[in-house]
Amino acid sequence: MTVHVAAMDIRERLARNLRLLRQEKGWSQEAFADEAGLHRTYISDLERGARNPTITVVDKLAIALGVTPGRLLD
Amino acid sequence: MTVHVAAMDIRERLARNLRLLRQEKGWSQEAFADEAGLHRTYISDLERGARNPTITVVDKLAIALGVTPGRLLD
Numbered sequence: 680m681t682v683h684v685a686a687m688d689i690r691e692r693l694a695r696n697l698r699l700l701r702q703e704k705g706w707s708q709e710a711f712a713d714e715a716g717l718h719r720t721y722i723s724d725l726e727r728g729a730r731n732p733t734i735t736v737v738d739k740l741a742i743a744l745g746v747t748p749g750r751l752l753d
Numbered sequence: 754m755t756v757h758v759a760a761m762d763i764r765e766r767l768a769r770n771l772r773l774l775r776q777e778k779g780w781s782q783e784a785f786a787d788e789a790g791l792h793r794t795y796i797s798d799l800e801r802g803a804r805n806p807t808i809t810v811v812d813k814l815a816i817a818l819g820v821t822p823g824r825l826l827d
Binding site for chain 2: 690693732734735738747749752753
């Protein structure tokens with residue numbers, strides 16, 4: 680079994696991409712939470728890499744930001 | 754709040770992409786499970802769209818297949 684350590688953990692990549700895309704839209708975390716149908720504190724946790732969300736949550740985030748899930752995770 | 758219904762649910766997209774990429778490698782579900790460090794029945798459930806995995810699981814699947822997470826979810 681080959682073991683890779685991703686250069687940046689996927690949670691950190693999601694955190695960085697969420698923050699960048701949200702700020703590009705000029706949204707507060709609260710506005711983004713409303714748009715995505717999630718709680719503001721959950722958005723804050725995601726942007727600190729402190730959560731391990733499921734793919735259906737990632738899909739909600741991507742739809743709210745108008746990007747593909749890959750744009751958030753790659 | 755804008756509500757989108759993704760053309761194909763993200764779990765179905767993952768299921769279709771996993772099956773295609775695994776078969777391209779000529780792997781059985783068991784061989785893929787070993788490569789990804791997951792259980793065979795879990796791989797079977799994923800390929801039926803019956804699971805809602807977290808992003809760290811998606812990362813394991815992507816690393817095992819040598820693709821980006823976006824290739825599995827977009």
